[in-house]
Amino acid sequence: xxxxxxxxxxxxxxxxxxxxxxxxxxxxxxxxxxxxxxxxxxxxxxxxxxxxxxxxxxxxxxxxxxxxxxxxxxxxxxxxxxxxxxxxxxxxxxxxxxxxxxxxxxxxxxxxxxxxxxxxxxxxxxxxxxxxxxxxxxxxxxxxxxxxxxxxxxxxxxxxxxxxxxxxxxxxxxxxxxxxxxxxxxxxxxxxxxxxxxxxxxxxxxxxxxxxxxxxxxxxxxxxxxxxxxxxxxxxxxxxxxxxxxxxxxxxxxxxxxxxxxxxxxxxxxxxxxxxxxxxxxxxxxxxxxxxxxxxxxxxxxxxxxxxxxxxxxxxxxxxxxxxxxxxxxxxxxxxxxxxxxxxxxxxxxxxxxxxxx
Amino acid sequence: xxxxxxxxxxxxxxxxxxxxxxxxxxxxxxxxxxxxxxxxxxxxxxxxxxxxxxxxxxxxxxxxxxxxxxxxxxxxxxxxxxxxxxxxxxxxxxxxxxxxxxxxxxxxxxxxxxxxxxxxxxxxxxxxxxxxxxxxxxxxxxxxxxxxxxxx
Numbered sequence: 001x002x003x004x005x006x007x008x009x010x011x012x013x014x015x016x017x018x019x020x021x022x023x024x025x026x027x028x029x030x031x032x033x034x035x036x037x038x039x040x041x042x043x044x045x046x047x048x049x050x051x052x053x054x055x056x057x058x059x060x061x062x063x064x065x066x067x068x069x070x071x072x073x074x075x076x077x078x079x080x081x082x083x084x085x086x087x088x089x090x091x092x093x094x095x096x097x098x099x100x101x102x103x104x105x106x107x108x109x110x111x112x113x114x115x116x117x118x119x120x121x122x123x124x125x126x127x128x129x130x131x132x133x134x135x136x137x138x139x140x141x142x143x144x145x146x147x148x149x150x151x152x153x154x155x156x157x158x159x160x161x162x163x164x165x166x167x168x169x170x171x172x173x174x175x176x177x178x179x180x181x182x183x184x185x186x187x188x189x190x191x192x193x194x195x196x197x198x199x200x201x202x203x204x205x206x207x208x209x210x211x212x213x214x215x216x217x218x219x220x221x222x223x224x225x226x227x228x229x230x231x232x233x234x235x236x237x238x239x240x241x242x243x244x245x246x247x248x249x250x251x252x253x254x255x256x257x258x259x260x261x262x263x264x265x266x267x268x269x270x271x272x273x274x275x276x277x278x279x280x281x282x283x284x285x286x287x288x289x290x291x292x293x294x295x296x297x298x299x300x301x302x303x304x305x306x307x308x309x310x311x312x313x314x315x316x317x318x319x320x321x322x323x324x325x326x327x328x329x330x331x332x333x334x335x336x337x338x339x340x341x342x343x344x345x346x347x348x349x350x351x352x353x354x355x356x357x358x
Numbered sequence: 359x360x361x362x363x364x365x366x367x368x369x370x371x372x373x374x375x376x377x378x379x380x381x382x383x384x385x386x387x388x389x390x391x392x393x394x395x396x397x398x399x400x401x402x403x404x405x406x407x408x409x410x411x412x413x414x415x416x417x418x419x420x421x422x423x424x425x426x427x428x429x430x431x432x433x434x435x436x437x438x439x440x441x442x443x444x445x446x447x448x449x450x451x452x453x454x455x456x457x458x459x460x461x462x463x464x465x466x467x468x469x470x471x472x473x474x475x476x477x478x479x480x481x482x483x484x485x486x487x488x489x490x491x492x493x494x495x496x497x498x499x500x501x502x503x504x505x506x507x508x509x510x
Contacts, residue, residue: 150457154472157456168400175401178432182401271427271434273450273460274471292473296454296489303487304455358474 023211027234030217037107038215038238039245040100046246047097048203050253051135054090055192062142064188066181069144070267077264088257094136096253098283101129109321109341112328113216119322121213124206126319131199136281138191144184149268151280152187153179158291161304162312180270219331279355286348287311289355318344411507414447417499425461425468428506434458435495435506436468440479447495447506448481454488468492 011017029038061080063072076083105125108114114122137155141148156179160170175182232238280288287307294303317324327334409431420426425438427450434450438461448468450458457472467484468477476485481492498505 150472153457154455171401172399176404270432271429272458273427273436274452274457276471278457278471288473291455291487294487296483296487302489304489 024235025233027211027214028231029215029234029238031230031232032218034107034111034218037104037111039242040104040107041210042242043245043249044097044100044104045203045207046249047093047100048199050093050250051090051097052196054086054093055196057086058090059192064142064185066144066184069142069184070264073143073264084261085257088262089253091262092253092256092260094139095281095283096249098132098136100249101132102283105129106341106345108216110338111216111218112325112334112337113218114322114328115325116322116329118209118213118216121206121209122322123319124202124209128199128202128206130315131195131202133283135191135195135199136283138187138195140281141184141187142191143264144268145265146268146272146275147265147278149179149270150274150278152183154280155284156183158304158308161302161308163305178270219328219333282352282356285355286351289351289358292355292358411505414497414504414506416502417504418502420445420504423463427458427460430495430506436461436492437497437504437506438468438479445497445499445504446479446481447497448477448492449495450492452488453483453490453492454486459492 008017029035058076061072061076061083063069073087076087078084080086108122108125137152141152156170156173159173160166162169171177173183173186174180175186279285290311291304291307294307296303298306321337322329325334325337328337412428412430412435414428414435414437415426420437420439422439422443423441425436428435428437428447435447436450436459437445437447439445452459452470452472452475454470454473454475457470459468459470459475459477462469465476466479468479468481469475470477470486470488474486475483475488477488477492478484481494483489483491494509496507496509498507
């Protein structure tokens with residue numbers, strides 16, 4: 001203890017920790033009936049940290065390349081001690097991460113926490129969400145199995161459908177005209193270097209903003225004048241609750257990874273037909289299912305072009321919601337936002353189920 | 359603005375000239391840094407061996423009412439033998455989103471599992487999202503061998 005105190009004093013003397021400690025001591029989390037949603041940002045952070053750690057562990061044995069990737073994962077899962085566990089945790093965490101980030105995103109949306117002055121926090125969050133999908137899409141290919149091979153063909157081909165810029169983007173992503181080992185190399189680079197770098201910067205901004213601006217409170221709660229606001233100190237009360245939730249999630253992950261180990265499937269073969277029942281990951285399923293319903297020709301444009309424009313414009317409007325929802329920024333109720341959000345959730349759930357049972 | 363009292367009058371022409379030189383130079387510098395990077399991102403064209411004809415398999419290796427995927431250079435081609443024994447070949451790349459199609463015996467169709475695209479046994483897109491028919495290849499039987507070649 002004396003040593004720790006000495007170390008603290010040594011650092012404090014040089015970088016003045018006093019302010020930081022003071023700040024943490026003064027940090028409060030509002031308590032109201034929507035407080036539960038505050039935990040989903042934190043748990044997403046926790047899952048991201050797990051991804052970084054298990055990702056580094058996988059890197060110790062993973063080999064990129066058409067002739068090596070599938071075999072190296074087989075090796076990890078069958079020969080390396082607890083390799084099956086690490087890989088399974090990495091795959092499950094990826095899915096839970098998307099799920100918790102989605103819950104976090106929708107809760108922020110319905111509480112209108114993106115409203116002024118938190119537009120930048122929302123934007124960085126949305127960008128991280130898109131990066132998370134990029135992580136999912138690029139990581140999915142790395143085992144170089146049959147499902148991943150066709151998922152990548154379809155996904156990159158969809159990018160190629162975009163007028164004018166689509167084709168160069170597709171060639172850039174694939175590292176050529178076709179999905180080959182060159183694609184695998186590129187995706188590997190994106191997955192372990194490019195995306196983590198970008199994500200870390202955005203995460204830093206996101207977290208600094210949350211610290212600086214404090215927790216957002218839902219509009220209805222802010223309105224309640226007269227009654228003193230209930231709060232909880234962040235340190236240690238809220239942090240301990242956070243940690244408890246993280247512990248529960250870690251246990252859930254362990255159960256999933258052990259009892260439902262992630263499969264590897266069959267090795268990719270460029271000269272095999274796409275297998276029956278092929279599906280993308282669940283978070284792409286609603287878009288995938290929509291593509292199935294859009295006819296080949298719609299008015300004068302190709303069905304795919306229509307689909308991708310639809311999701312592109314939808315995603316853009318969603319990302320820019322702080323800028324067109326003026327009412328919430330003025331502190332007024334905006335029911336329209338709720339209807340849009342509910343419709344999107346309903347649409348996603350219905351199409352995901354349809355895609356699942358198809 | 360720097361105060362200019364009692365100093366030489368500013369030569370605007372000279373100033374403009376320097377502005378152009380400096381900003382032009384900066385632009386050229388940025389360009390010469392970015393161009394190689396962008397060019398690097400573009401994968402070089404692979405020396406694709408142009409295949410015009412391949413030996414698919416022996417006649418007795420493909421049963422009636424079945425299909426198989428054949429390597430045609432770097433591209434997959436689907437060879438089909440109909441129930442009445444006719445041989446046909448089409449590009450196996452779905453015209454929708456680049457998946458590889460298969461012969462579906464129970465549907466009597468060429469089927470793409472990715473988005474449920476369907477083509478009849480003449481390669482015409484009959485249902486689902488595919489926008490175009492499959493490209494047809496020429497099939498020639500030479501003795502026991504089945505040869506597939508590009509249609510010209």
